[in-house]
Amino acid sequence: MINVALPKGRLGEKVYQILEEAGYPCPAIREENRKLVFENEAAGVRYFWVKPSDVAIYVERAAADVGIAGKDILLEYQPEIYELLDLGIGKCRMCVAGGVDFRDRRDRTLRVATKFPKIAKGYYSAQSRDIDIIKLHGSIELAPLLGLSDVIVDIVETGKTLAENHLEVKETIVPISARLIANKVSYKFKYEEITRLCRRVDEQREEAAQ
Amino acid sequence: MGQTQSEQAVQRLRELYRRYGYIPYKMSKFEPYDLYVHNKSFLVSEDILTFTDADGRLMALKPDVTLSIVKNAKEGAGLQKVYYSENVYRTSPMTRGFREIMQTGLECVGEIDLVAMGEVLMLAARSLELISGDYLLDVSHLGFVAGLMDSGGAPEECRTELLKRMGEKNVAALGGLCRELGLDPEMAEDLCRLTSLYGPPAQVLPQLEEMVRGERMASALAELRDVCALVPGGNLRLDFSVVNNMDYYNGLIFQGYLPGLPSGVLSGGRYDNLLHQMGRGDGAIGFAVYMNLLERLEHPEETFDADILLLYDDATPASAVLREAEDCRRAGQTVRVERRRPEGLSFRAVRKVG
Numbered sequence: 001m002i003n004v005a006l007p008k009g010r011l012g013e014k015v016y017q018i019l020e021e022a023g024y025p026c027p028a029i030r031e032e033n034r035k036l037v038f039e040n041e042a043a044g045v046r047y048f049w050v051k052p053s054d055v056a057i058y059v060e061r062a063a064a065d066v067g068i069a070g071k072d073i074l075l076e077y078q079p080e081i082y083e084l085l086d087l088g089i090g091k092c093r094m095c096v097a098g099g100v101d102f103r104d105r106r107d108r109t110l111r112v113a114t115k116f117p118k119i120a121k122g123y124y125s126a127q128s129r130d131i132d133i134i135k136l137h138g139s140i141e142l143a144p145l146l147g148l149s150d151v152i153v154d155i156v157e158t159g160k161t162l163a164e165n166h167l168e169v170k171e172t173i174v175p176i177s178a179r180l181i182a183n184k185v186s187y188k189f190k191y192e193e194i195t196r197l198c199r200r201v202d203e204q205r206e207e208a209a210q
Numbered sequence: 211m212g213q214t215q216s217e218q219a220v221q222r223l224r225e226l227y228r229r230y231g232y233i234p235y236k237m238s239k240f241e242p243y244d245l246y247v248h249n250k251s252f253l254v255s256e257d258i259l260t261f262t263d264a265d266g267r268l269m270a271l272k273p274d275v276t277l278s279i280v281k282n283a284k285e286g287a288g289l290q291k292v293y294y295s296e297n298v299y300r301t302s303p304m305t306r307g308f309r310e311i312m313q314t315g316l317e318c319v320g321e322i323d324l325v326a327m328g329e330v331l332m333l334a335a336r337s338l339e340l341i342s343g344d345y346l347l348d349v350s351h352l353g354f355v356a357g358l359m360d361s362g363g364a365p366e367e368c369r370t371e372l373l374k375r376m377g378e379k380n381v382a383a384l385g386g387l388c389r390e391l392g393l394d395p396e397m398a399e400d401l402c403r404l405t406s407l408y409g410p411p412a413q414v415l416p417q418l419e420e421m422v423r424g425e426r427m428a429s430a431l432a433e434l435r436d437v438c439a440l441v442p443g444g445n446l447r448l449d450f451s452v453v454n455n456m457d458y459y460n461g462l463i464f465q466g467y468l469p470g471l472p473s474g475v476l477s478g479g480r481y482d483n484l485l486h487q488m489g490r491g492d493g494a495i496g497f498a499v500y501m502n503l504l505e506r507l508e509h510p511e512e513t514f515d516a517d518i519l520l521l522y523d524d525a526t527p528a529s530a531v532l533r534e535a536e537d538c539r540r541a542g543q544t545v546r547v548e549r550r551r552p553e554g555l556s557f558r559a560v561r562k563v564g
Contacts, residue, residue: 060472081378084379185473187408188449
């Protein structure tokens with residue numbers, strides 16, 4: 001039995017679709033109810049929905065054997081896990097964005113609002129820049145509009161929200177996509193099962209891409 | 211209630227190491243900070259708890275035992291074989307913040323040969339077996355990895371990055387980084403293959419043979435094959451995603467896992483490079499078992515705090531109360547004596563004296 005942590009939301013549903021087609025279906029998951037855990041013994045798989053940013057924690061602590069997490073979460077939390085596969089979905093970019101007429105001046109400490117303090121800090125310290133990090137939990141785009149920060153470091157998918165608020169991408173830090181991750185100890189004790197799942201998902205993904 | 215799993219395990223491990231002629235090593239809770247700051251990157255976590263001693267010297271609550279053992283081992287005095295069971299203080303990425311971690315382990319310092327390596331690896335396997343019958347011991351050889359990187363002209367400064375991706379078994383990113391660095395494509399392909407290999411020695415060793423390029427890899431592979439042959443049982447696995455800092459570790463490295471625990475419980479390897487950095491010519495190998503992880507293995511908790519609760523009142527003489535309790539204990543039961551039933555505790559049976 002493999003325990004799979006799926007990220008709640010659109011990405012998770014897409015991922016489940018891939019897993020279903022790869023031979024790990026669990027019809028109960030599509031029923032409308034408030035259950036949290038879904039099992040299909042015949043397929044040897046148990047799914048549960050968790051908050052996307054918690055997937056890495058469930059996997060790191062072996063409550064889930066494998067999980068699907070965005071690269072942004074992995075970069076931010078640096079969990080001790082295996083990163084086995086790039087699923088190539090949920091694609092977006094981690095960017096620095098700011099007001100259309102914002103001019104970056106290096107003689108001042110840059111104020112950066114973000115949900116990803118570690119990524120932001122790492123990016124700027126590689127440029128030897130001292131920054132003032134403002135950790136927020138949502139509506140990051142609001143910060144530069146109200147003068148709370150100079151720029152934001154956030155995920156950009158289409159850039160539509162930015163454009164509607166007179167903001168634009170200034171720099172791209174790193175491309176992001178969904179990754180299949182595994183607990184290091186589970187990987188060893190369930191080696192056959194986990195590598196088989198990985199292989200099938202990879203094949204399924206390639207088929208879908210064609 | 212009996213001893214906890216980890217208390218029992220510590221005792222059994224000490225007994226095991228003693229039977230192999232290892233000598234107990236005891237160290238103080240804190241040491242001068244200098245020792246650790248010079249070898250900071252050897253430590254699992256670089257954070258160190260420090261305070262100022264009465265004479266103004268900066269002291270550290272020990273984050274590690276190995277450094278102290280190596281510092282105190284005499285060079286040229288034959289092999290120094292010691293074991294220890296100590297608390298260390300370090301941060302863990304999972305919890306952030308400092309934790310007290312109980313660590314039991316052993317070190318063998320001096321001229322390390324095949325016998326010494328085989329013995330230490332065997333002791334690692336035995337240690338895991340003592341704690342839980344089911345275990346896996348993953349083995350890697352940094353000499354083999356370094357040899358492969360040499361052959362592809364990977365510069366020293368990017369090896370840490372390469373090792374990090376190997377540690378994540380992130381083959382896609384590893385391949386990408388090799389391309390970015392302009393490394394020999396054949397070497398890059400082998401490095402990716404090496405990273406995804408996993409299996410018992412008999413299955414993996416033949417695949418390694420095909421990758422051998424140059425003297426360093428050949429001798430590393432020979433050493434790996436010889437050592438694996440010395441450790442019996444089917445619990446050995448070769449896994450080159452087990453990595454460690456190349457500035458300190460050089461040869462055989464290994465990590466032990468038990469089912470039901472989220473991370474490795476045993477970690478060790480050959481660290482001649484640490485000794486070279488300390489100006490010594492010989493080598494060392496050792497490992498540590500993280501005992502505090504074992505509390506997760508505890509068996510289901512006992513449902514009763516004691517077998518019998520013996521109640522008494524003023525009518526019974528004290529000697530009669532104690533005698534009756536003692537009789538029950540002699541019969542193998544745990545007995546608690548009280549006037550009234552205590553709150554919050556549970557007992558298999560409750561009865562009055564007499």
